[in-house]
Amino acid sequence: MDPVKATGPLTATRTLSAMGPLTASGHPLQRAGAWAAAVMAGRSHPDDVTTADAERVVQVMVQDVLSAATAVKATDRYDWWKVLYALYPNSKATRNSRPRDRALLQAEIEALFVADTAQAVGPCAFCSRPASVLWAKSNLPLFDSSSVVNMLPLQMRGWPVCYGCRIAMWALPYGAWVSAGSATVLSCESEEAIGQFARRNVQRARRIIQAGFTGLSAGASPEYVTLVALRDAAPGLCATTLWTFKNDNQEPWLRVTQTRRAVPVFLARVDANAALRRGWHLLTRSLTRYDKAGKVTAHGVQEAARLLFEAEDGRSQSLLLRLHDLLKDDTGRSLPAGGREGLARLALAYAQEVLGMTSDVTAVATLIAQWIARGTSPRGRFAEYRSVALSDYKLGMLLMQAYSRLLLDGQAPALAGPEQWQALIQRRPRAWEQRMLLFAQVSVLLQQQGVAISDPPANEEEQRRLEALENQPILDDAEFDYEMGPA
Secondary structure (H helix, E strand, O other): OOHHHHHOOOOEOOOOOOOOOOOOEOOHHHHHHHHHHHHHOOOOOHHHOOHHHHHHHHHHHHHHHHHHHOOOOOOOOHHHHHHHHHHOOOOOOOOOOOOOOHHHHHHHHHHHHOOOOOOOOEEOOOOOOEEOOEEOHHHOOOOOOOOOOOOOOOOOOOEEOOHHHHHHHHHHHHHOEEOOOOEEEEEEOOHHHHHHHHHHHHHHHHHHHHHOHHHOOOOOOHHHHHHHHHHHHOOOOOOEEEEEEEOOOOOOEEEEEEEOOOHHHHHHHHHOOHHHHHHHHHHHHHHOEEOOOOOEEEOHHHHHHHHOOEEOOOOOOOHHHHHHHHHOOOOOOOOOOOHHHHHHHHHHHHHHHOOOOOOOOHHHHHHHHHHHHOOOOHHHHHHHHHHHOOOHHHHHHHHHHHHHHHHHOOOHHHOOOHHHOHHHHOOOOOHHHHHHHHHHHHHHHHHHOOOOOOOOOOOHHHHHHHHHHHOOOOOOHHHOHHHOOOO
């Protein structure tokens, strides 16, 4: 799996007449590295990096590579070698036969970044500039394992890679969100968001190089870092794509997740509304996991961030489904005052802003809510509705029952008739999402009408803790422990 085939056609984002050695192309791995190099050079954009800047960046990278390649195993310094191995498993810096003498290895690493000569061998595979150096798969990330002999076109000795792109492809782990076995890079409509993502990851990389992964007491997921970058850039429409990949000389893989363009607008709306913030914090609390010793094993705010990303292969969780599960929870857990309404309104806001669902289910929700409220056991009727809420056929049967009961009571003619049930009981795309929204709306109406369908609200201490959370933004920069200075 080579980087060109993995990501499709490449497009350069600026003209070849630019004076600087770097350009951010359309290739996500090269672009991440170019932005990382710009951050390391203290420049606001890859276009602004000068040749002198590039030389300083190379010096930093070479020293970091040497420190990692000659580090003793099981030390903090060795963690950066694990990162490099996950990206360049057959390179001179990571192969088992590499010299452990720093002076001997230095010449080999520096040779990766020699300047281009006037005699080009072809246009750069990443930015189309003239390139005089050919690189095979050992120096580039996301290539097939060592069992694959050759991925090059016929009669080609390597991919032409220019000086700037060679720097970018090895600056990649600084600008990516890295673990010991994978890296994640960002594609985004907003260059400002790309820059924010790169800046935070360069800071994180410096902490890993200095103190290893143990120096990151908490850390934030790549999805969370992306959402913060979107928030800091602008609350306008902006789609993002995360490319997470690994090649440790076994079987390389690539996972692609993306947000919809309206996610920044949704986040801004949630941050500005108390009820929506309440729902968001309840969601994150439900997603937090602990081990037997009480230590957090899954941070709820990071798990919630992942729910806003949709996997290209369809293997991702749904935010609406998670909110639906919380609203229909039958474990007896109590919610703080206003909690059910907060969760329901969060689901409705997500459907409206992100999914673009504009159909109004209020009339049908009112029908079901009145049927529940008028029963001798509202809690029993709510349980009956909850058990059929996502089934098209069973929901249709319940609507018939509720409508006929209210009709006999002289109420149904003023409520939603069968013509308004159609979108909810048909088997068609997105109908399940409509049924989830119906459930959320019914929950809101029942709470507004004071219908008792759940346990009493949480105790006063729990209520105070939630109210304290409501006054906090939904995305907190305190998650970035690596911004707190050198390790």
